[in-house]
Amino acid sequence: MIKKLVTYRPSFTVRILAGLISFIAIIAACMVAGVADLTQALSTRDAIYRSRLIEEGARVYMDQCSRCHGVEGKGIEGQGPSLSSSNFFNNRVKEVGWNSTLETYIAAVTKSGIPLKSSPVWEVTHPPFLDRFGGPLREDQIDNVVRFIMNWKQAPIDSADVIEAPKPGEAFAPMPTPVPLTAAQEEGKNLFLSNGCNACHAIRGVANGAIGPSLNKLYEDALKWIASEEYKASQGKATTPEEYIRESIVNPQAFIVPECPQGACPAGVMPPNYGDTIPAADLDKLIDYLSTLGRPAE
């Protein structure tokens, strides 16, 4: 059997026939490939690779952008505006006077950033994300992020908690006049900065931290949480906003706020020892300052 195979010498007819059949098969294969490409295959592959680029964009967005613009693109108070609302898709280009498409606008802002504090309401500049401009991302990654953001256009999110960017006219309106701080409260504000609270918490005009919950409306939030079912079920014992703030600093595990810039707040991230490291008098000033945030005018 093996000997037969090994000494096989195809006859002339076999050679010509096999050669002809191969030749026809090659032509046929090329035609199949060509016809497939010219009818459906190119667009099928196009859809496949286009959608895989969106997947890649989603990954980069979640790593880099969701911190300020939210995982659902709804925007985060004090951090960044919504990227998924119909307002964003319909009006943004006109509002900012961009002379091209929304895709290129998103790409331009993401790549080169917004260098001036052109929006006093937001109090943030947009950092440049392109590696050539000192950012962490390659151009193709940013292009994929643009694809991902534009993919919201088919079903924009317009729920009530969407944070819209200010309108052009409003953007230059003065910040809401803050309650004048007392000397003790000023000291409390400095303690907020010197103890590093600003690394994780945001206060409009003071700090941009995006790890812990935003403190913009702390007083209002405190009232809300104290009254909530979640709080009653937790170890929290506060009855007034001041007590609530003190408890959050001294015993941060007592109650974990469910809303953080990057989704649910994780437990055990806030250091539990501020009660020991901050002297009692300073702690009072800090709480005095923090309780002015979001406190309704009297």
Added chain:
Amino acid sequence: MSVIGKRFVDQVKSTGWKSTIAQRLDDGFTRFTAGLSWNDVRGVLRGDPAPKPNPRVKPHTEAFWFHIRPTFYHEAVTTLYPTFRLGLLSAVFFTIEIITGIFLMIFYTPAPERAYTNMLDILTNVPFGSFMRDMHRLGAEAMVIVVTLHMVRTFTTGSYKKPRQFTWFTGVVLLVVTLFLSFSGYLLPWDQLSFWAVTIGTSMADAAPVFGPTVNLLLRGAPDIGAGGLLRFYLMHVVLFPLIGIIFVAVHYYKVVRWGISLPPEMEPIGEDNARKVPPDKRVNFLPDIATNEIMYAGIAFAVLAISCITWYNAPLETHANPLATPNHTVAPWYFYWLQGLLKIPHIIPILPGPIAGALDQFFANVLGLTPKVFWGVLVGPLVFVLLFAVPYIDPNPSRRYGDRKIMLTFGGVFAALILYLSLAGIPTGVPVTGFGYVGGTPPSEIAQEFMPDEGEGELMTIPFEQMIVGEHAVKPDANVPDAPKLNQVLAEVYHSMERRKATADPLGQMLNPEATASVKITQIQPDLKQIAIIINYLDTNGVTQQFTKYKFIHKESGRAH
């Protein structure tokens, strides 16, 4: 009116239109074939016996392409054995690579910003683009296999012996050229697969003492692979290695014709080479027999390749190269697995007991600056090729008979077995029997890698989009999520994989604790985009509860479901 025109007119006048045109066409045809008229060629294709005098010999003296080929072969080498047509097939694949390569070159720019986009363009915008790329890629893999087999058969039949030592030498050069051609082409798509395979490959050069960093710098154009490295690999791929290849193919084939294709060993008197002394009754003329034979084999090879590319083969294209993220289980191209296996040998003298071998390693490291990786990967690895080059010169035995070459054939067999063993050790899962070469991570990361690999596709990613039911699903054997048979099936598979890892330790001795649980969490991100996460709760080696999470985004139209 020109002289020729007058003659043409005269001829028409004397013999008529039809015969004049027919004769003129035949004249042109004969000039084109360097001596064969139309009827001669028909005779060749019909298999007619050669007329006397034989006009089919004339092209071998008159024409360029035919003068390269011998006029006749010995009958004994026209059967499948002893050549198996492997040399011919190497040339066929080389030609296919050149043709498809030129096609791809038209659409490709060797720059990191453009290369991957060009690949996507070739696949999604260029008619025949995907087909050509598949052919180029599969043809390259086939060429590595065919060239290697060609060498194996030349070794086995002892055809490297006098007077063919130099033919063998050029052949080994061509093997190296083939490997480097394939390897340099690996980088060009600029995806994760290619980037990291080539990073690993060039890191081997980097590890070499004294000249290693310089070679690495020359190859990459910078400490890491970037724009410079891509351009250099491109130039090596399209200019340097093809040029060396074409030159050495010319020398190689000249030597083959010069000495003739060696006869089967048993037909040759020991120590004599009579391949060129073909008795007239043993001659098989190139035209028509050898030519049709070769066209047939070339056609079959080409057809098999083309049909493979439109049916089962799709050249992989992973995500864009990312120098900051190394995918799990990154490997060199398969034909360099053996080199990776060498790099995994833990000691310079591994047969000694561990402590002694370790002490010797210390000694070598201190005295010579020689680590096991450098010793095995950089000194022993290239030695394999030195050994191949030297084969005809270290084998003094003049006989080509199998029975007389027991030592050399045993040596060759052991060598091949060693390469295969090292290749197995080179893949991340290591050699199944001994566990040598296993480089897995912790059990949870291995489970995640199994069902949701960093690059490529896993079972969790191939669930149809509509069966990815939003919510958190516990991993269990009888998962029963409504309307999601594939999801349930995968949940059960993850469960069984976990049970396996709870019951048996991997080669590193790691096991999953019996209480470990897992779940698959699916979140809707956008209407046509979902996030699928695998979450594994387990105890680490310190007995601390840990959670392992890995996630992917899956688009509705990503074409993964099957």
